[in-house]
Amino acid sequence: MENKINNCSIRVATVNGTGSQSSNSLLFKSLFRMGVGVCAKNMFPSNIQGLPTWFQIRVSQKGFQNLREHDDIAVLMNAETAHADIKTMRPGTTIFYNSSIVTFTPDEIKEGMHMYALPVEELSKQITDTKLRTLLKNLFYVGALSHLYGIEIDVMKSVIQDTFKTKQSAIDANLAALQIGIDYAKENFKKTDDFGFKRSNTNDGKIMMEGNAACGLGAVYGGCTVVAWYPITPSSSLAESAEAYLKKYRIDKDGKTNYAVVQAEDELASIGMVIGAGWAGARSMTSTSGPGISLMQEFLGLAYYTEVPAVIFNVQRTGPSTGLPTRTQQSDVQQCAIASHGDTKHIMLFPAGPKECFEISAEAFNIAERMQTPVFVMTDLDLGMNTWVDDDLVYKKPQFDRGKVLTAADLDKIQGQFGRYLDSDGDGITYRTLPATNHVKGAYFTRGSGHDEYARYTESPEAYTRNMDRLLKKWHTAKQYIPKPIQYGASSAKVGVIAFGTSHSAITEALERLNDKNIKYLRLLSYPLHDEVEKFIQSCDKVYVVEQNRDAQMKSLIEVDLPGYQSKLRSIRYYGGFPLSSDLVERELKKQMEK
Amino acid sequence: MSAPANCNRLGLSKNDYAGKPSTLCKGCGHDSITVAIQQAYYDLGIPPHEITKFSGIGCSSKTPTYFVERGHGFNSVHGRMPSVATGASLANGNLHIIGISGDGDTASIGMGQFCHVVRRNVDMVYVIENNGTYGLTKGQFSATADFGSKGKKGWSNPYPTIDCCALAIELGATFVARSFSGDRKQVIALLKAAQAHKGIAVLDIISPCVTFNNHEGSTKSYTFVKEHDVPLHELGFVPSFEEIQVEMKEGELKDIELHDGSHLTLKKLATDYDPSNAIGALSVIHEAKEKQQIVTGLLYFNKDQKDHNSVLNMTSRALNTLTEVELDPGPEVLKKINSSLK
Numbered sequence: 001m002e003n004k005i006n007n008c009s010i011r012v013a014t015v016n017g018t019g020s021q022s023s024n025s026l027l028f029k030s031l032f033r034m035g036v037g038v039c040a041k042n043m044f045p046s047n048i049q050g051l052p053t054w055f056q057i058r059v060s061q062k063g064f065q066n067l068r069e070h071d072d073i074a075v076l077m078n079a080e081t082a083h084a085d086i087k088t089m090r091p092g093t094t095i096f097y098n099s100s101i102v103t104f105t106p107d108e109i110k111e112g113m114h115m116y117a118l119p120v121e122e123l124s125k126q127i128t129d130t131k132l133r134t135l136l137k138n139l140f141y142v143g144a145l146s147h148l149y150g151i152e153i154d155v156m157k158s159v160i161q162d163t164f165k166t167k168q169s170a171i172d173a174n175l176a177a178l179q180i181g182i183d184y185a186k187e188n189f190k191k192t193d194d195f196g197f198k199r200s201n202t203n204d205g206k207i208m209m210e211g212n213a214a215c216g217l218g219a220v221y222g223g224c225t226v227v228a229w230y231p232i233t234p235s236s237s238l239a240e241s242a243e244a245y246l247k248k249y250r251i252d253k254d255g256k257t258n259y260a261v262v263q264a265e266d267e268l269a270s271i272g273m274v275i276g277a278g279w280a281g282a283r284s285m286t287s288t289s290g291p292g293i294s295l296m297q298e299f300l301g302l303a304y305y306t307e308v309p310a311v312i313f314n315v316q317r318t319g320p321s322t323g324l325p326t327r328t329q330q331s332d333v334q335q336c337a338i339a340s341h342g343d344t345k346h347i348m349l350f351p352a353g354p355k356e357c358f359e360i361s362a363e364a365f366n367i368a369e370r371m372q373t374p375v376f377v378m379t380d381l382d383l384g385m386n387t388w389v390d391d392d393l394v395y396k397k398p399q400f401d402r403g404k405v406l407t408a409a410d411l412d413k414i415q416g417q418f419g420r421y422l423d424s425d426g427d428g429i430t431y432r433t434l435p436a437t438n439h440v441k442g443a444y445f446t447r448g449s450g451h452d453e454y455a456r457y458t459e460s461p462e463a464y465t466r467n468m469d470r471l472l473k474k475w476h477t478a479k480q481y482i483p484k485p486i487q488y489g490a491s492s493a494k495v496g497v498i499a500f501g502t503s504h505s506a507i508t509e510a511l512e513r514l515n516d517k518n519i520k521y522l523r524l525l526s527y528p529l530h531d532e533v534e535k536f537i538q539s540c541d542k543v544y545v546v547e548q549n550r551d552a553q554m555k556s557l558i559e560v561d562l563p564g565y566q567s568k569l570r571s572i573r574y575y576g577g578f579p580l581s582s583d584l585v586e587r588e589l590k591k592q593m594e595k
Numbered sequence: 596m597s598a599p600a601n602c603n604r605l606g607l608s609k610n611d612y613a614g615k616p617s618t619l620c621k622g623c624g625h626d627s628i629t630v631a632i633q634q635a636y637y638d639l640g641i642p643p644h645e646i647t648k649f650s651g652i653g654c655s656s657k658t659p660t661y662f663v664e665r666g667h668g669f670n671s672v673h674g675r676m677p678s679v680a681t682g683a684s685l686a687n688g689n690l691h692i693i694g695i696s697g698d699g700d701t702a703s704i705g706m707g708q709f710c711h712v713v714r715r716n717v718d719m720v721y722v723i724e725n726n727g728t729y730g731l732t733k734g735q736f737s738a739t740a741d742f743g744s745k746g747k748k749g750w751s752n753p754y755p756t757i758d759c760c761a762l763a764i765e766l767g768a769t770f771v772a773r774s775f776s777g778d779r780k781q782v783i784a785l786l787k788a789a790q791a792h793k794g795i796a797v798l799d800i801i802s803p804c805v806t807f808n809n810h811e812g813s814t815k816s817y818t819f820v821k822e823h824d825v826p827l828h829e830l831g832f833v834p835s836f837e838e839i840q841v842e843m844k845e846g847e848l849k850d851i852e853l854h855d856g857s858h859l860t861l862k863k864l865a866t867d868y869d870p871s872n873a874i875g876a877l878s879v880i881h882e883a884k885e886k887q888q889i890v891t892g893l894l895y896f897n898k899d900q901k902d903h904n905s906v907l908n909m910t911s912r913a914l915n916t917l918t919e920v921e922l923d924p925g926p927e928v929l930k931k932i933n934s935s936l937k
Binding site: 252256257265280281306400437438440442 | 926
């Protein structure tokens, strides 16, 4: 029989904006502090208050950061969705429900279901502060769960204390509400299922962090000085985190800031400011999501063609158009690979968890300045807005790569004219100067129209073609500076999986369950594709490209960039908007491999 | 030691402020503005390498190549010059930024960015070379064309005009002026004062298009503008490095001290005009419009507003010069952050 200690999936259904988020976070953090392998994902609507929302907690021995497709325990607090929710539950599921507002008919209750009725509204009368009642009553189910499954009360207390810090009245109110749930469960609930939590050490050396915060912090450690952005879900908290960290850690002794954060009037202005700042030599970034990238296209072409460094965080959501703004997808891969009209090719980076968000975000500024071009850090809503359990952030002493920038002293040594777009090193990367370089040769004119090696306006087909060919060469040179893919599994395997970003946990777990199938896995951390990708495909009979979009966008890029392997490539896609589950990957792999 | 003849106070010649030859039509108003810009920078003795030029797209936006070749220039995308200039000023607050735009580039596609760059009070000179027409695409009306003004094809403009000066005042601009490319003396005085101002200085310069908007019936033709130009005052500029010596009767002259210590003198003409009064300025602009007059001169000035970088409380050191030493929060901070995430 499957071990049910530290191994279950919990779904909590509540109404958006009622304070359930802090109750759920208490559950999640308490499990984390007990050392239990835990993963949490928030399925929320595009709404401030009133629409249904679900919070899922997955507990596993190894702490996998993806969800199963089924739930073992359901906490149904939302009358609006309770009947639909229970319909999706398997026989044998444990159900906690708000019996003050929900009654199930006998035929709704499946075989072996463990039913726990929690009269939330009646119990809430014990909370005298009517204003706080709506918020605090969400703690009843936390109390009941903690009693039945063994979440340590001291741990929960520590979480509440850390949350409210010096606000003693809030701490007391929360603890009292929690106790109401515990007491009710003690008196009325008899445990009939086998689930439970036990102290473990799965989280040694680990942190809980949202990808957006990790990206923001990475930008700070990467030496970013200019942030221009426009609010959009799910990326807003990235810029806001960056600003919060900057406010804390980047104030000069005289109280002045050594950074600038501007909330722009729209995405066009955000990227415009980033390009202006990057052109003038500051490390600059913006963060946005798919619709913002659509708006930035013209400017991205300008930055590509005029060769200006810029870091763009794209926290992808479900498109096209407004799409599902609070759901996740990897569907901007192709849009970012070639953003803008005309022939353009961009660099993309794909972190898979907060630790990589931190490291890759910092590194993105080195890459952008080295390559003098826009660099996309591609995350998604799942990574950006959910709290992930990942390894501690590791400090790396920074050595900023400011790229090929000529100073006045450098210009002194140049014979003849300074050629802004002259490929003197043969790697496609040319030298630039910054405005106000005090030298007669120092200035050049930047234009989005045709230009020659000396930045002069030209419509010459030869000069234009030379420039475009050099830009292509530069894009290939980027492979020396961007992170290489990571290979997992036996190299002798003949079946391969290629994936990137948030698909990682689902794939790792699925392959572990399929370990008899001998499958190896290559995780892409960046684009353009390194030679390792081609070698990986060459070494396989079949390669499944797993991605979270409808149109197999990464597979298409691979097919175009590495022609000749089309017959080996297969596609596994999920694009429903929820985070990718290991169950889906496992099922699809099995199905396709049997063909 | 005084500077040699034919040189400015830096010992530089006019040639040091020159650009590439213009490729605009012969007689284009924009070319006279280009000449005025070179003259203003030369007279002020601004180091040419510190002058940083921005533009969008259109005839006007081509002009930054025609002056101060020794300064960096950035010809960006249509209507978005303000954001690029804003970014550069954040990266290095010590640049002397001039943005050249047109009426199409500012009042149509770039209206949003114009409003916000004004609102932020970015330290830059913002020149609108205003000819009421889209020249590069051969003569369509722009949003600054007057209602009823005739286009080259003989059609009348059916829409009301957008007055960028009135709009700028409404948006809280700190320096707003209107001029006429045919009045070089006034243009130069305003450019110098704009350069001395810390914050955004909006200069709407009516600059006739000789090819597409210089015919009878157009309210932006040379003849029409000359006949309807009503200067509010006679302008004089005294740079910070020269002593101010003006003798004038009481009430005849207003003296405005600018941020860098230079002075703009306003000699009274027909009526007394007070550029510190925003409401008054708006009335004068609107009344003039009704009379088909074009009032020129310094329309509005406010010295008390902080420029964008000061609003953000930024260090005076250019951000682009900061290194790992200043920017790395270090390992101890990261350690603390790690432990706060457990």
